[in-house]
Amino acid sequence: MAPYEALYGRKCRLDAVDERRALGLDAVEEMVEIVRQIRARMKKAQDRQKSYADVQRTDLQFHAGDKVFLKVSPSKGITRFGVKGKLKPRFIRPYGILEGVGLVAYRLALPPSLGNVHNVFHASQLRIHVFDPKHVIRYEDVAVHPDLGYEEQPQMILDQKVQTSRNKSTAFVKIQRRNHGPEEATWELEDKMIELYPKLFP
Secondary structure (H helix, E strand, C coil), X not given: CCHHHHHHCCCCCCCCCCCCCCCCHHHHHHHHHHHHXXXXXXXXXXHHHHHHHHCCCCCXXXXXXXXXEEECCCECCECECCECCCCXXXXXXXXXXXXXXXXXXXXXXXXXXXXXXXXXXXXXXXXXXXXXXXXXXXXXXXXXXXXXXXXXXXXXEEEEEEEEECCEEEEEEEXXXXXXXXXXXXXXXXXXXXXXXXXXXX
């Protein structure tokens, strides 16, 4: 309903139209009914928007001992933890949860470098950290070249096969590389691998 219609009880028109205006008690009852309609329509619109938002919402619950990432991305010009710039990370390293404070807040074990920051955060500022061994790289074992590249050394042979096409047979080996799991193993030519890494073959 337009504000004009709510105030005067009729739709806004450009031409002059003679209309009788309710007086006294009738005017009060009419305005009360208009306010009731406005509130009902606002409630209906809010419920509709809430139903859209609830689909993307999940209840975040953490427990003592869990590891979580802490959100540090700035919002509305507010810079937190000295992190600023659109290319900076939105979350920083995982921290342990010490305890829950109320229903939606948690106390984190922050390092001394963040001693000036209050250690209680709302659940919306936290993201659960799921440990994955594949994400851990032993940097001391990786020789980095000047162009920031490195050579992936094969670690073991997981499988062998021979692929035949017409009159030609080609041997392949499934190689697992260092710092990678078995699910990331790749098939390579056996002759090429024997030439490059003879120690892998008995």
